[in-house]
Amino acid sequence: MSFPQAVLDAWHLVALSRDMPRGKARKVMCCDTPIALFRTDEGVGALVDRCPHRNYPLSEGRVMNGTLECPYHGWRFARDGRCAEVPGCQVETACDARLAATPLRVLERHGGIFVALSDAAPAEPAFPPDLGNPALDHFWWQQGTWRGRAFDAIENVMDPFHTNHLHHGFIRRRDKRLPVELIVTSHGNGIDMKIEQTQPDTGLMSRFLERDRSHSVSRYYPPTTVQARWEGDTQLTLCVTAIFTPATKDTFTPFACFSTPNGMAPGWLKQAAIRLFLAPVVAQDRKALERQHEVMSHFGQPKFISGPGDILKTRLHHLWMGETLPKGEDPAVKVML
Ligand code: FES
Numbered sequence: 001m002s003f004p005q006a007v008l009d010a011w012h013l014v015a016l017s018r019d020m021p022r023g024k025a026r027k028v029m030c031c032d033t034p035i036a037l038f039r040t041d042e043g044v045g046a047l048v049d050r051c052p053h054r055n056y057p058l059s060e061g062r063v064m065n066g067t068l069e070c071p072y073h074g075w076r077f078a079r080d081g082r083c084a085e086v087p088g089c090q091v092e093t094a095c096d097a098r099l100a101a102t103p104l105r106v107l108e109r110h111g112g113i114f115v116a117l118s119d120a121a122p123a124e125p126a127f128p129p130d131l132g133n134p135a136l137d138h139f140w141w142q143q144g145t146w147r148g149r150a151f152d153a154i155e156n157v158m159d160p161f162h163t164n165h166l167h168h169g170f171i172r173r174r175d176k177r178l179p180v181e182l183i184v185t186s187h188g189n190g191i192d193m194k195i196e197q198t199q200p201d202t203g204l205m206s207r208f209l210e211r212d213r214s215h216s217v218s219r220y221y222p223p224t225t226v227q228a229r230w231e232g233d234t235q236l237t238l239c240v241t242a243i244f245t246p247a248t249k250d251t252f253t254p255f256a257c258f259s260t261p262n263g264m265a266p267g268w269l270k271q272a273a274i275r276l277f278l279a280p281v282v283a284q285d286r287k288a289l290e291r292q293h294e295v296m297s298h299f300g301q302p303k304f305i306s307g308p309g310d311i312l313k314t315r316l317h318h319l320w321m322g323e324t325l326p327k328g329e330d331p332a333v334k335v336m337l
């Protein structure tokens, strides 16, 4: 499987700023492209992870004098890909485009490092609301690269029905469902599902993290971002922006930014509470996505049917493919969650 053009043409979150201190180089994968990320005093650089000389991985090199030095013969490359030095040869290399590594556009925004693989990517990544909003406390969560497809992870977070079953006791309960209304709104270039309910969810997470919930909304911002917002009668309680970066066709790197109103509780306490409840939920999703991927790989491809609860049906996939949807709101659907 290759990636849809819309995915290849997007900006991708590949690392958190906090994991890229000055002088560090590391390899990240994005849409099957290995990338050498490195931080100099001037900022972060991103080069295709292949030394143009003899194809050694540049990500294994060290950062020296504002360049990334290849471990094999020591050629040094600047953030724009220019070959700044060929050790032992008294020649001017900087203007020799033939010797250059392949640079990628890279931007650091809201605590993340974003890379564009294609010239078709816009000047700046597009962000959902409240990412980086100074009126909120934010913390990023990241746990390596997972087996599975980024698209299935996006569907997982947009799907409320698995929360009763897979996350029994943590988010909702399978034996104690509540009546809710699901309202799906298509925005043309995105889609959201609002869950209206009169009581908080029955799981532990709601009991600890919520007080006066009246609804939650999950919105897909194609191709790789989903934002879930829990709102009480008066204000936002919690906003989670999840970004699923395709690493290879069989793996993806999930990132999540948790945003809560300033002053609700000390930032460290909110962070500790969220981490405590998140850990088991994340482990359950990770296992489910891995197992699903094993089965799809065994059969060679996915083969999905949509049941009565799958009210987004194939619309997420159309958006993932870069298509737009007719705008409009579906009639509310009453279900038990
Ligand atoms: S392979 Fe990189 S300098 Fe020779």
Ligand SMILES: [Fe+2]
Pocket (backbone or CB within 6 Å): 156, 157, 162, 163, 166, 167, 281, 285
């Ligand atoms: Fe889940």
